[in-house]
Amino acid sequence: MSNDLRQRKPAMRNGLRHRCPKCGDGRLFTSYLKVAPACEACGQSFAAQKADDGPAYFTILLMCHIAGFMLHFMIVYTALGPMATALSISVVVLVGSLLLLPRIKGLMIGWQWADRLHGF
Numbered sequence: 243m244s245n246d247l248r249q250r251k252p253a254m255r256n257g258l259r260h261r262c263p264k265c266g267d268g269r270l271f272t273s274y275l276k277v278a279p280a281c282e283a284c285g286q287s288f289a290a291q292k293a294d295d296g297p298a299y300f301t302i303l304l305m306c307h308i309a310g311f312m313l314h315f316m317i318v319y320t321a322l323g324p325m326a327t328a329l330s331i332s333v334v335v336l337v338g339s340l341l342l343l344p345r346i347k348g349l350m351i352g353w354q355w356a357d358r359l360h361g362f
């Protein structure tokens with residue numbers, strides 16, 4: 243095991259941008275959520291990543307808080323009916339979840355790489 247220092251913030255920022263946590267150039271994903279076997283730029287293997295249910299958990303956690311605040315503000319400050327309120331919140335939660343999920347997965351893989359978790 244080498245002793246070179248891995249910075250957590252840049253690695254997580256690169257993951258957030260769907261880039262290799264090590265070099266920041268190669269793509270992290272081959273499709274929406276499928277992690278590439280290795281970085282195309284520096285060769286860093288991503289086989290050790292184990293994001294598992296973490297990205298889904300954090301996405302649900304964030305989106306449920308947003309939905310809860312939206313529900314409160316829409317009931318208190320708008321005159322929308324229940325169906326319009328539910329539809330509005332559902333659209334925001336659906337789009338937000340689809341946008342957040344791969345970003346949170348990349349962020350978690352960057353964190354795992356920086357902290358040498360799971361054999362990185």
Ligand SMILES: [Zn+2]
Nearest residue numbers: 262265281284
């Ligand atoms: Zn790389």
